[in-house]
Amino acid sequence: MESAPASQAEALNALFAEADRLQQEVHSQNPEMICHAGCSFCCEHHGSPITYALEWQGIEALLAQDAAFTARVKARFETLKQGLRQNLKSGELVSLREALFETTCPFLEDRRCSVYAARPLTCRTFGNTRLFADSAPDNWQEIYSCSMEKERWEKQLKMADAPPLNLPPRETLFQTLEGLDGKPASSLLVFLERYFAHATP
Numbered sequence: 478m479e480s481a482p483a484s485q486a487e488a489l490n491a492l493f494a495e496a497d498r499l500q501q502e503v504h505s506q507n508p509e510m511i512c513h514a515g516c517s518f519c520c521e522h523h524g525s526p527i528t529y530a531l532e533w534q535g536i537e538a539l540l541a542q543d544a545a546f547t548a549r550v551k552a553r554f555e556t557l558k559q560g561l562r563q564n565l566k567s568g569e570l571v572s573l574r575e576a577l578f579e580t581t582c583p584f585l586e587d588r589r590c591s592v593y594a595a596r597p598l599t600c601r602t603f604g605n606t607r608l609f610a611d612s613a614p615d616n617w618q619e620i621y622s623c624s625m626e627k628e629r630w631e632k633q634l635k636m637a638d639a640p641p642l643n644l645p646p647r648e649t650l651f652q653t654l655e656g657l658d659g660k661p662a663s664s665l666l667v668f669l670e671r672y673f674a675h676a677t678p
């Protein structure tokens with residue numbers, strides 16, 4: 478895949494830095510959050526995040542510079558595909574869409590993200606943003622997160638002395654990303670499939 482112009486890559490890095498800054502701000506204001514380094518439940522169970530081509534380039538660069546790492550990702554990806562095929566065949570999962578949504582991300586290593594610095598905006602915003610800029614800030618159903626963190630937000634909001642929630646809107650960050658990329662998003666696993674099909678021996 479052709480690499481992005483420097484200005485585009487810099488703009489993406491600035492967007493990632495802003496998403497990370499917002500994430501840290503939310504965590505410091507809400508120390509009781511379950512979301513923290515080491516909780517990899519979403520990577521284990523919803524590990525096919527929405528990814529843009531521009532974001533994929535950063536992950537592809539990490540793969541290209543480390544053959545041993547690439548081999549580990551490839552092995553996990555092959556195992557994952559075998560499992561998905563079996564589940565689809567046995568009827569345990571009814572569609573590829575469902576299978577992809579429920580899968581473990583092949584970049585998860587020892588319960589940590591192995592491409593953390595280049596992880597997609599989807600991963601950076603999951604658990605610490607609300608969906609839309611115009612959604613009520615205190616509506617826990619609109620929080621972009623896993624069910625256990627949503628449940629915790631709901632309980633927190635019911636407490637009499639609960640401070641108002643101040644989560645940044647995910648939509649605003651993604652509008653910036655879409656403006657930078659210009660191409661439709663795909664799944665991280667689709668990029669990975671193409672990479673192993675075309676870029677490696």
Ligand code: SF4
Pocket residue numbers: 511512513516517518519520603604622623624625626
């Ligand atoms: S979103 Fe949920 S599963 Fe993912 S890291 Fe946060 S608490 Fe864990």
Ligand code: SF4
Pocket residue numbers: 519520523524525526582583584585586589590591592593596597600
């Ligand atoms: S890219 Fe990293 S953070 Fe995102 S789902 Fe995969 S392991 Fe988790």
